[in-house]
Amino acid sequence: MIGLALAAAGASLAIGLVVAYVLRAAPTVWLQLAGLALVSVCVPLAVVLASGWVMFHMGADTKILAVAACSATAAVGAGLLLARWTSQSIGRVSAASAQLAAGDLSARAPEGGAREIAGLASSFNTMAASIEQLFDARRELVAWASHDLRTPLASMQAMIEAIEDGLAEPGDYLPTLREQVRTLTLLVDDLFELARIDAGALTLELQRLPVAGIVDSALRMLEPEAAARHVGLVAHAEGETSADVAPEKIERVLFNLITNALRHTPSDGSVAVNVARRNGDVIVSVEDTGDGIEPEALGRMFERFWRADRARSEAGMGLGLAIARGLVEAHGGRIWAENREQGGARVSFTLPAPREG
Numbered sequence: 001m002i003g004l005a006l007a008a009a010g011a012s013l014a015i016g017l018v019v020a021y022v023l024r025a026a027p028t029v030w031l032q033l034a035g036l037a038l039v040s041v042c043v044p045l046a047v048v049l050a051s052g053w054v055m056f057h058m059g060a061d062t063k064i065l066a067v068a069a070c071s072a073t074a075a076v077g078a079g080l081l082l083a084r085w086t087s088q089s090i091g092r093v094s095a096a097s098a099q100l101a102a103g104d105l106s107a108r109a110p111e112g113g114a115r116e117i118a119g120l121a122s123s124f125n126t127m128a129a130s131i132e133q134l135f136d137a138r139r140e141l142v143a144w145a146s147h148d149l150r151t152p153l154a155s156m157q158a159m160i161e162a163i164e165d166g167l168a169e170p171g172d173y174l175p176t177l178r179e180q181v182r183t184l185t186l187l188v189d190d191l192f193e194l195a196r197i198d199a200g201a202l203t204l205e206l207q208r209l210p211v212a213g214i215v216d217s218a219l220r221m222l223e224p225e226a227a228a229r230h231v232g233l234v235a236h237a238e239g240e241t242s243a244d245v246a247p248e249k250i251e252r253v254l255f256n257l258i259t260n261a262l263r264h265t266p267s268d269g270s271v272a273v274n275v276a277r278r279n280g281d282v283i284v285s286v287e288d289t290g291d292g293i294e295p296e297a298l299g300r301m302f303e304r305f306w307r308a309d310r311a312r313s314e315a316g317m318g319l320g321l322a323i324a325r326g327l328v329e330a331h332g333g334r335i336w337a338e339n340r341e342q343g344g345a346r347v348s349f350t351l352p353a354p355r356e357g
Contacts, residue, residue: 089117105132152180190319197326204246212237215273218254232270241275243282243351249327256320257347261288285348292339
């Protein structure tokens with residue numbers, strides 16, 4: 001009897017493994033689950049019938065067959081119902097992905113059902129939201145680029161036509177033309193720099209330098225603008241603040257941040273740049289005495305091409321803060337913004353400090 005039981009168990013295991021391997025080739029999840037339900041019923045049923053035939057010499061074969069048939073029918077029905085529910089859940093995710101592929105960027109999958117399928121739907125929705133955000137950013141790029149490029153180009157065209165018509169002398173418009181060309185150059189440079197950051201093609205020539213010296217250099221460049229706005233510029237460094245940096249890149253980060261702070265600081269206000277070493281990092285903070293940062297801007301001000309009328313973004317296409325984030329992250333640091341308790345805003349970034357040898 002023990003030998004019979006072992007033989008039946010071994011045969012059931014072998015048959016189950018073979019059929020399960022074959023079911024892997026089924027084209028749909030529904031067929032795989034349905035096949036699994038049938039196997040889970042038919043194999044034990046066959047073992048029960050075979051055991052009944054041996055044990056009872058088929059004396060009670062009708063009763064054994066009836067009980068086994070009822071149990072098998074119930075199990076198959078439950079298995080097919082479960083297979084249908086599972087395939088429907090997967091089908092809803094598939095339908096949402098088809099909508100997304102067809103261009104409906106608002107398509108989302110229901111996140112109900114089994115944990116694995118709900119997790120799949122959640123991951124899909126996160127991906128869809130990221131894609132929608134990317135396309136929104138591209139649309140914003142086209143809109144802002146069209147606006148910011150059209151304005152200086154239209155101005156230059158009007159001045160050139162006035163000169164051609166003899167309404168003005170070339171020297172009258174030469175300084176303005178030079179300024180408009182500078183504006184266009186800066187916009188193109190920003191786009192090129194951001195493209196290099198996105199492509200991972202940015203090359204950094206690192207040097208171990210005091211960060212305070214780079215801060216002083218950036219402040220000197222912006223002193224004329226600060227004076228014109230009647231805004232004070234100050235810097236403060238605590239202790240040793242050397243870091244491995246590409247000086248021209250960090251200077252550009254500071255230029256963008258300080259420029260942004262100046263444009264949102266009222267007259268007789270001040271902008272301060274503080275440098276300190278904390279927990280193995282050099283922390284640089286740009287603080288101002290303006291109106292602070294609105295909640296929406298706090299969450300989006302470093303996004304590429306994002307700009308709102310009330311957000312604290314650099315004039316132009318809203319690229320200055322995005323470039324600053326890309327350059328800081330390329331150095332292995334991070335950047336964030338917050339409101340100060342005493343009023344105004346603070347934008348800080350970190351740079352990994354050299355480890356003591």
